[in-house]
Amino acid sequence: MGKVKCECGRVNPNGTILCESCGRALTEKAKQDKLVDMRYEGSARRSQTYNKTLIDKVWNFFSSVKVGIWIIVLLLVAASFGTILPQEFYIPSNVPPETYYEDVYGTFGKLYYLIGFHDLYNSLWFSALVAALGVSLVIASLDRVVPLYRALKNQRVDRHETFMKKQRLFAEREGTLQRAEWQRVKEALEKKKYKVRMENGALLAEKNRFTRWGPYVNHVGLIIFLLGALLRSVPGMYIDELLWIREGETLQVPGTNGEYYVKNNGFTLENYQAGEDPEVFNEAINRVGTVAKNYQTDAVLYKNENNELPGASPKLEEVQRDAIQVNQPMKFGQFAVYQTSFRQDEMKAMHFALTNKETGEEFGEIVVDLFDQQASYDLGGGYKVELLGYYPDFDGFTQEGEPTSKSPLPNNPAFLFNMITPQTPEGEVSFAQIRNTMEPLGETTFKMAFKSLDTRDVSALTIRKDLTLPVLAAGGLIFMIGVIQGSYWNHRRLWVREKNGQVYAAGHTNKNWHGLKRDIEAVLEGTTIPRPEDRQKE
Amino acid sequence: MANLAGVSSTLLEAAFFLYLAATFLFGGSIRQKGLRDGEGLNRWGRLGILVTIIGFAAQLGYFFTRWAAAGHAPVSNLFEFTTFFGMMIVGAFILLFFIYKTAVLGLFALPVALIIIAYASMFPSEISPLIPALQSHWLAIHVTTAAAGQGILAISFIAGMIYLVKNIDQTKSTKKTRWLEAVMFFIVSVVAFILLTTGFTLSGYKSEFEYVNKEDQAASQEFGLPALVGPNEGTLLTEGKMEPLAEMPAFINAKKLNTVIWSLVGGIVLYMLIRLITRRRVAALLQPLVRNVSSDLLDEIGYRSVLIGFPVFALGALIFAMIWAQIAWTRFWGWDPKEVWALITFLFYAAFLHLRLSKGWHGEKSAWLAVVGFGIIMFNLVAVNLVIAGLHSYA
Ligand code: HEM
Numbered sequence: 064m065g066k067v068k069c070e071c072g073r074v075n076p077n078g079t080i081l082c083e084s085c086g087r088a089l090t091e092k093a094k095q096d097k098l099v100d101m102r103y104e105g106s107a108r109r110s111q112t113y114n115k116t117l118i119d120k121v122w123n124f125f126s127s128v129k130v131g132i133w134i135i136v137l138l139l140v141a142a143s144f145g146t147i148l149p150q151e152f153y154i155p156s157n158v159p160p161e162t163y164y165e166d167v168y169g170t171f172g173k174l175y176y177l178i179g180f181h182d183l184y185n186s187l188w189f190s191a192l193v194a195a196l197g198v199s200l201v202i203a204s205l206d207r208v209v210p211l212y213r214a215l216k217n218q219r220v221d222r223h224e225t226f227m228k229k230q231r232l233f234a235e236r237e238g239t240l241q242r243a244e245w246q247r248v249k250e251a252l253e254k255k256k257y258k259v260r261m262e263n264g265a266l267l268a269e270k271n272r273f274t275r276w277g278p279y280v281n282h283v284g285l286i287i288f289l290l291g292a293l294l295r296s297v298p299g300m301y302i303d304e305l306l307w308i309r310e311g312e313t314l315q316v317p318g319t320n321g322e323y324y325v326k327n328n329g330f331t332l333e334n335y336q337a338g339e340d341p342e343v344f345n346e347a348i349n350r351v352g353t354v355a356k357n358y359q360t361d362a363v364l365y366k367n368e369n370n371e372l373p374g375a376s377p378k379l380e381e382v383q384r385d386a387i388q389v390n391q392p393m394k395f396g397q398f399a400v401y402q403t404s405f406r407q408d409e410m411k412a413m414h415f416a417l418t419n420k421e422t423g424e425e426f427g428e429i430v431v432d433l434f435d436q437q438a439s440y441d442l443g444g445g446y447k448v449e450l451l452g453y454y455p456d457f458d459g460f461t462q463e464g465e466p467t468s469k470s471p472l473p474n475n476p477a478f479l480f481n482m483i484t485p486q487t488p489e490g491e492v493s494f495a496q497i498r499n500t501m502e503p504l505g506e507t508t509f510k511m512a513f514k515s516l517d518t519r520d521v522s523a524l525t526i527r528k529d530l531t532l533p534v535l536a537a538g539g540l541i542f543m544i545g546v547i548q549g550s551y552w553n554h555r556r557l558w559v560r561e562k563n564g565q566v567y568a569a570g571h572t573n574k575n576w577h578g579l580k581r582d583i584e585a586v587l588e589g590t591t592i593p594r595p596e597d598r599q600k601e
Numbered sequence: 602m603a604n605l606a607g608v609s610s611t612l613l614e615a616a617f618f619l620y621l622a623a624t625f626l627f628g629g630s631i632r633q634k635g636l637r638d639g640e641g642l643n644r645w646g647r648l649g650i651l652v653t654i655i656g657f658a659a660q661l662g663y664f665f666t667r668w669a670a671a672g673h674a675p676v677s678n679l680f681e682f683t684t685f686f687g688m689m690i691v692g693a694f695i696l697l698f699f700i701y702k703t704a705v706l707g708l709f710a711l712p713v714a715l716i717i718i719a720y721a722s723m724f725p726s727e728i729s730p731l732i733p734a735l736q737s738h739w740l741a742i743h744v745t746t747a748a749a750g751q752g753i754l755a756i757s758f759i760a761g762m763i764y765l766v767k768n769i770d771q772t773k774s775t776k777k778t779r780w781l782e783a784v785m786f787f788i789v790s791v792v793a794f795i796l797l798t799t800g801f802t803l804s805g806y807k808s809e810f811e812y813v814n815k816e817d818q819a820a821s822q823e824f825g826l827p828a829l830v831g832p833n834e835g836t837l838l839t840e841g842k843m844e845p846l847a848e849m850p851a852f853i854n855a856k857k858l859n860t861v862i863w864s865l866v867g868g869i870v871l872y873m874l875i876r877l878i879t880r881r882r883v884a885a886l887l888q889p890l891v892r893n894v895s896s897d898l899l900d901e902i903g904y905r906s907v908l909i910g911f912p913v914f915a916l917g918a919l920i921f922a923m924i925w926a927q928i929a930w931t932r933f934w935g936w937d938p939k940e941v942w943a944l945i946t947f948l949f950y951a952a953f954l955h956l957r958l959s960k961g962w963h964g965e966k967s968a969w970l971a972v973v974g975f976g977i978i979m980f981n982l983v984a985v986n987l988v989i990a991g992l993h994s995y996a
Contacts, residue, residue: 102958128959132952139948146938146985153937167815167852184936303932335730343606343670347729358733389733390929401931525931535933539920546912574908577701577901597897 071223076210078112081105083217086226098598099229101571104218106210125199126206134196141192145183148175197289200282208279215272221265222558224567230558232570232579234593240561244590248559251586257557266559268586275573277549284542291534302528305403309411310519313365313379318526319398322370324379328361330405330520358402360387360522364395387524397528404523410473414514415495417446417482420507426484428514433473445485448511452479457496464503466494482509555579559592570595605670606728612663613684617718619656620691620711623649627707631893646704650695653707657695660688671728674741678729682744683721686982689752690714693906697756701902705894710759716788719795739925746917747943751978753910754950760903761971763891767899768965771885778882784972785883789875790868794860797867801826808842810835815851822856826863830855900964903971904957911950918943942981949974 065077073084080093081104088094088105099105110126113119124130154163160181164172179186227233248266252259257268295301304317308327316323333356337348340356348354365379385393392399412432416425427442431450439449454468457477461467466477476497481490491507493500500510555572568587572579576597587594630645642650664685667675675681694710697703731740762784769777807823812832814820822832831837831845832855849855872883879886922943923933934940953970956962962970 128955132955132960135948135952135955139945139952142941142945142948145936146941150936169850340730341672343728344730346727347725350725350727351729354730355732356730388736390737392928392931399931403931527931532927532933535923539923543912543916543920546915550908550912575901575905577898 076107078107086222104214106214125202220262220267227569230569232595271552274552281545288538324365326363333357401525408518412517418512449481609666616660623652630704676744680724687718693753743921750914756906757971758975761968764968793867794864
């Protein structure tokens with residue numbers, strides 16, 4: 064790699080625009096410019112220096128802020144398209160998306176679906192944009208931070224007068240400065256927390272250099288965050304399972320390989336009540352109607368002590384009890400269990416009475432558990448009911464007269480019973496549903512009269528393990544530190560130099576020039592140092 | 602407790618009128634010759650900021666008394682959130698005022714805050730109980746920080762507007778004057794909306810409709826403005842009220858669309874009236890007010906408020922939001938429209954900062970960007986809440 068030697072003696076890396084040490088312009092263009100471009104202190108950036116190989120070209124492409132801005136803008140425009148219609152994961156899960164979008168939103172909906180915008184954020188091209196953002200962040204930051212660090216570290220106190228003359232804030236006058244004046248400026252600057260260095264009739268005051276690293280710190284935070292998001296697809300890092308659990312049920316916690324079991328001791332739904340809750344809510348409750356107050360599952364967590372023993376039946380030891388509410392997940396180990404959804408009043412069991420149709424006399428009641436039926440129910444005294452068929456989601460009869468069930472879920476349970484009594488030892492067949500009995504095989508003496516229904520609630524719990532969270536949190540934290548570091552301070556410098564009967568003063572800040580001007584105004588008070596003027600005014 | 606709620610709304614009204622008074626004081630301040638902006642304050646300016654601060658204190662009083670009355674931070678519905686946003690704009694203005702001592706900033710910032718607070722009061726303002734998803738300290742932490750960030754970013758819009766009003770040549774009609782008028786028209790429409798809604802509410806207008814909703818079920822809707830458009834298969838239940846001119850399909854909320862149409866029509870009428878009476882563009886009417894302020898200073902105020910507001914916004918609207926979402930909705934990010942628009946806002950201001958740094962987009966370009974940025978913030982506040990309802994659907 065070539066080097067550029069400056070008149071002051073410093074050997075600068077190839078591509079340097081302003082000497083790292085004295086600030087002299089090293090390129091023809093920089094020599095011509097009226098004001099120097101101070102953005103990276105005129106340091107040698109790889110992207111500005113090499114453009115031969117493919118690697119150079121890729122590097123230069125991604126290190127360009129122009130490209131970076133394009134990526135950001137494309138991302139934000141793309142993201143907005145995904146909010147025009149609901150995304151696939153928000154539409155009702157019981158309808159296929161192919162038809163949903165067209166049915167609800169017409170031709171536009173169909174088009175939206177066909178383009179693939181219904182699942183935009185998981186699309187390949189969206190991920191590619193995010194990846195491009197990440198690559199750009201890494202390359203653009205590396206391209207700048209190293210040379211900037213070098214330049215700021217190597218800067219000399221006595222900058223060359225051409226460097227000072229080309230600063231945005233600059234002034235000069237003929238003459239010299241007295242010792243007392245130097246001392247006075249130095250003290251005034253130090254009071255304002257500037258670090259002051261004096262050498263060879265020159266002064267450099269500098270403040271808040273650390274703020275220059277802010278953008279790079281925040282970019283590192285963003286990269287860590289993006290890597291954290293990527294990590295999620297690594298097996299074992301992320302578990303997301305939904306568990307529907309009925310009141311009274313004990314189920315294995317999915318994702319824990321049988322190590323944990325959870326029991327639902329009861330689901331509660333509470334609404335706000337006008338009169339009971341604070342009076343200030345009455346108006347709102349009366350206007351809106353019902354407002355939910357609490358969704359809660361009382362859960363017991365068990366550990367299966369026999370999990371390690373192959374073939375052994377589970378031996379459950381209680382670990383903890385918790386009232387899981389929205390906003391209050393139950394936590395254990397690396398897992399959290401959330402209250403996600405619920406279904407109220409699912410049918411659990413039905414009560415039927417064996418009844419003499421004519422007299423209305425009952426010969427005992429049976430309870431059929433919809434999830435655990437018996438083949439027959441003995442009522443004693445020669446009375447017995449056999450279960451011939453169970454149709455959990457009864458859907459009518461086939462042409463042959465066979466009852467059918469739409470699904471295995473007990474949404475509309477129906478039963479075919481055989482009733483055996485001392486009068487009818489052969490048995491009579493009754494088809495029983497809620498509030499309805501039929502006699503499919505001819506007139507009977509007895510019937511199975513529906514008496515009552517037991518219901519229970521079902522709670523949906525989300526089981527979540529996410530080992531990427533610490534990485535994401537670190538990324539977020541570093542990002543915040545970086546933006547604050549870069550935004551709430553500015554890097555201010557003031558140069559004063561006396562050379563050959565001429566006094567020069569120049570100032571620079573990376574942003575917020577009014578603040579710097581105010582600082583300079585105050586510290587030069589009472590000295591004969593010329594007041595730097597803004598040469599980039601309206 | 603009900604008493605405390607009464608005190609609270611009185612304090613909000615007080616704040617409103619104090620901001621109004623302060624606007625006039627700042628108006629007086631810039632008429633006085635002598636000081637240029639950024640160089641200190643005259644008597645009017647000092648009075649203006651004093652009244653603003655008293656108004657801000659009154660609104661803080663509203664906020665905390667309402668908090669005490671409700672038992673939760675009053676940022677849980679659109680009325681509360683929007684008034685809080687208005688308060689944050691005033692707070693951000695006070696902050697930047699003390700850095701830059703610029704009276705003209707108050708002359709524009711306070712009216713914007715006033716319009717936003719008036720707009721807020723068009724929504725149901727009773728204290729509402731919290732649904733389970735909102736029962737978290739993170740509600741207060743996330744929403745207040747996000748609104749503070751938006752309030753500070755709004756100051757860049759205000760500085761940008763002043764910059765444009767000052768610097769765009771009003772002697773001839775150009776693309777720039779037309780765009781600036783479009784912004785003015787938008788503001789006028791919001792005012793029209795407030796006037797119309799207040800008018801019809803005071804006159805007690807109400808018409809109820811029965812209709813068939815998106816899920817094919819019977820539902821009812823009450824219109825506070827005469828229905829120009831009616832709901833899907835709607836029938837008017839209230840006698841003697843206007844029948845809709847057109848019926849909307851089920852996936853469009855006819856009530857909200859009706860409000861939008863009224864606001865636009867009202868906006869056009871009001872805007873035309875202003876133009877006919879004064880025979881000048883709205884921006885041209887405002888131009889004399891801003892002659893005395895330095896463009897450089899406005900540019901710096903605009904940039905500075907983005908620099909201050911961007912980290913606050915990122916913290917509140919993204920990071921705190923993610924923490925809360927992880928606790929309440931089991932995942933830190935769900936691509937819910939409100940979340941996406943917060944991300945878009947964040948990306949937009951990131952682009953703003955990079956354009957400034959690397960492409961040197963200062964002055965006018967930067968001012969236009971600030972206007973667009975505020976447009977995105979308002980879109981997220983209004984349109985996403987009212988039109989594209991997601992998990993966050995308030996109201
Ligand atoms: C969402 C993504 C990004 C965010 C939030 C972000 C954030 C920031 C912030 C806050 C600054 C400081 C701005 C200022 O102080 O005015 C900055 C500076 C910078 N960013 Fe980014 N950035 C992002 C993406 C990118 C990308 C993709 C590139 C690639 C080209 C990039 C390149 C730079 C550069 C070169 C600087 C200036 C550093 C300096 O001159 O001191 N940024 N960024």
